Amino acid sequence: xxxxxxxxxxxxxxxxxxxxxxxxxxxxxxxxxxxxxxxxxxxxxxxxxxxxxxxxxxxxxxxxxxxxxxxxxxxxxxxxxxxxxxxxxxxxxxxxxxxxxxxxxxxxxxx
Amino acid sequence: xxxxxxxxxxxxxxxxxxxxxxxxxxxxxxxxxxxxxxxxxxxxxxxxxxxxxxxxxxxxxxxxxxxxxxxxxxxxxxxxxxxxxxxxxxxxxxxxxxxxxxxxxxxxxxxxxxxx
Numbered sequence: 001x002x003x004x005x006x007x008x009x010x011x012x013x014x015x016x017x018x019x020x021x022x023x024x025x026x027x028x029x030x031x032x033x034x035x036x037x038x039x040x041x042x043x044x045x046x047x048x049x050x051x052x053x054x055x056x057x058x059x060x061x062x063x064x065x066x067x068x069x070x071x072x073x074x075x076x077x078x079x080x081x082x083x084x085x086x087x088x089x090x091x092x093x094x095x096x097x098x099x100x101x102x103x104x105x106x107x108x109x110x111x
Numbered sequence: 112x113x114x115x116x117x118x119x120x121x122x123x124x125x126x127x128x129x130x131x132x133x134x135x136x137x138x139x140x141x142x143x144x145x146x147x148x149x150x151x152x153x154x155x156x157x158x159x160x161x162x163x164x165x166x167x168x169x170x171x172x173x174x175x176x177x178x179x180x181x182x183x184x185x186x187x188x189x190x191x192x193x194x195x196x197x198x199x200x201x202x203x204x205x206x207x208x209x210x211x212x213x214x215x216x217x218x219x220x221x222x223x224x225x226x227x
Binding site for chain 2: 030033047098103
C-alpha cells in the first residue's frame with residue numbers, strides 16, 4: 001500500500017537557523033497537504049499543493065511539490081520558538097481518497 | 112461554529128469492553144476520517160467517509176466499525192477493546208472540491224483512550 005516517509009525524524013536547531021523537512025511517497029500523489037501539531041495538540045492544516053513543481057510561501061515557510069508529484073518539502077527560514085512542533089505531510093494517490101500521513105518531523109528550537 | 116467536536120476527551124476501558132467515540136462537525140463537510148496516534152508516532156488512518164452513507168477502510172481498520180448516517184456525525188465503535196488500542200483518536204473533516212479532492216482537514220481535539 002501507499003507509504004509516506006519523512007526525514008529527518010527529529011531536528012534540533014538554534015533559534016534563527018533554517019529548517020527543512022522532506023516528504024517522500026511510494027506512489028504518485030494527487031496533491032499534498034502539510035500540517036503542524038504542537039505538543040499535546042491536534043494537527044492544524046497549513047497548506048495544500050496540487051500542481052507538479054508548485055511552490056507556495058507563507059511568511060517564513062516555503063512549500064514545494066516535486067515534479068513527479070512523489071515528494072515535497074517544507075522549509076522554514078530563521079526559525080522561532082513558536083515553530084516548535086511536529087510537521088506532517090499527507091497525501092493520497094489517484095483513485096482513492098485515503099489521506100495517508102507521513103511519519104512526521106519533530107522540530108525543537110533552542111533559544 | 113464549533114468545528115469538529117469529539118467526545119469524550121478521556122476514557123479508560125477494560126479489556127473486552129466496547130464503546131463508541133463520538134464525532135460531530137457543523138461545517139457541512141463531506142469528508143470525515145478517523146485517525147489514531149500512538150505516543151511519539153504519526154497518524155494512522157482507521158476509517159474514512161466521502162459522504163453520508165459511504166465509508167471505507169483505512170490503514171488500520173481491524174477492531175473498529177464506523178457508520179455515516181448523517182453528514183454531521185461519524186461515530187467510531189470499538190468492538191472489543193484491547194490494550195493495543197490504547198491511543199489518542201482524532202476525528203477530522205474536510206470540504207470536497209469540485210474535482211472530488213479533500214481540502215485541508217479540520218481536526219477535533221482528540222480522545223485519549225486507555226485500555227487496561
